[in-house]
Amino acid sequence: MNGDRGLDELLAADPVDAGCAAGFEVLHQYVEEELGGGDPVRTQPGLAAHLRSCPACREDYRGLLEAAEQFGDARPVVP
Amino acid sequence: MARRAASLRLRGPELEDLAQQATDDALMAIRTKVAGFRGESRFTTWAYRFVMFEVSTKMGRHFWRERRASLDDEAWERLPDTGVDSPQRSGEQRELFAALRRAIDEDLTALQRRVFVAVALNEVPMDAFAREVGASRNTVYKSLFDARRKLKASLGAAGYERPYSLSGSR
Numbered sequence: 001m002n003g004d005r006g007l008d009e010l011l012a013a014d015p016v017d018a019g020c021a022a023g024f025e026v027l028h029q030y031v032e033e034e035l036g037g038g039d040p041v042r043t044q045p046g047l048a049a050h051l052r053s054c055p056a057c058r059e060d061y062r063g064l065l066e067a068a069e070q071f072g073d074a075r076p077v078v079p
Numbered sequence: 080m081a082r083r084a085a086s087l088r089l090r091g092p093e094l095e096d097l098a099q100q101a102t103d104d105a106l107m108a109i110r111t112k113v114a115g116f117r118g119e120s121r122f123t124t125w126a127y128r129f130v131m132f133e134v135s136t137k138m139g140r141h142f143w144r145e146r147r148a149s150l151d152d153e154a155w156e157r158l159p160d161t162g163v164d165s166p167q168r169s170g171e172q173r174e175l176f177a178a179l180r181r182a183i184d185e186d187l188t189a190l191q192r193r194v195f196v197a198v199a200l201n202e203v204p205m206d207a208f209a210r211e212v213g214a215s216r217n218t219v220y221k222s223l224f225d226a227r228r229k230l231k232a233s234l235g236a237a238g239y240e241r242p243y244s245l246s247g248s249r
Contacts, residue, residue, distance in 0.1 A: 028120040029120050032119075056204065056206055
């Protein structure tokens with residue numbers, strides 16, 4: 001366990017937390033809104049709360065944000 | 080995937096193999112789900128979600144090969160060091176953690192205790208834990224969420240409220 005994690009973080013359980021399955025359903029919209037300069041923390045508070053508390057979904061979110069930013073406009077290569 | 084691979088010391092052919100498995104399974108998921116794409120985002124962003132999920136799943140599988148962490152190791156000595164700087168605060172911290180320990184032992188179900196100790200205290204990845212116990216990530220998270228909620232309630236009943244300050248919140 002990292003020394004810089006406090007007890008508050010260990011016990012984080014926000015009642016608006018959407019959960020993994022519901023969060024996955026809208027994660028792409030959340031990421032697109034963020035990349036578009038919007039504020040998904042305000043518009044999707046349930047997923048925002050979940051990403052603060054769920055290390056697995058937070059890792060997926062980071063990966064998706066990076067992939068969408070770098071390869072979001074990729075097109076199929078037609079031979 | 081390369082970013083996550085570093086923490087698991089994955090490299091070379093093994094990393095390539097894992098990447099190929101994740102790609103194959105993600106493509107299968109995308110084919111199955113593509114009729115549900117409603118244009119709420121770019122198609123690529125919608126599709127990359129499945130890639131991220133499959134990468135997490137494969138990483139979770141690999142985790143146990145690299146680190147045989149005990150799911151039931153309570154690791155109390157690793158509870159957060161929040162910067163104790165006086166004998167009085169040290170005593171308050173001990174009381175707080177003793178209350179937390181009691182709550183973990185007495186107020187959680189067996190699964191909640193196991194999830195909290197493994198994922199929250201020992202930092203076992205949720206997908207690795209889910210694989211070990213044969214549950215979905217969502218189910219594991221729900222148990223973790225319920226455990227955290229119960230522990231907060233137990234600490235509250237014992238007179239501790241957030242933020243759990245060492246200056247004495249009782």
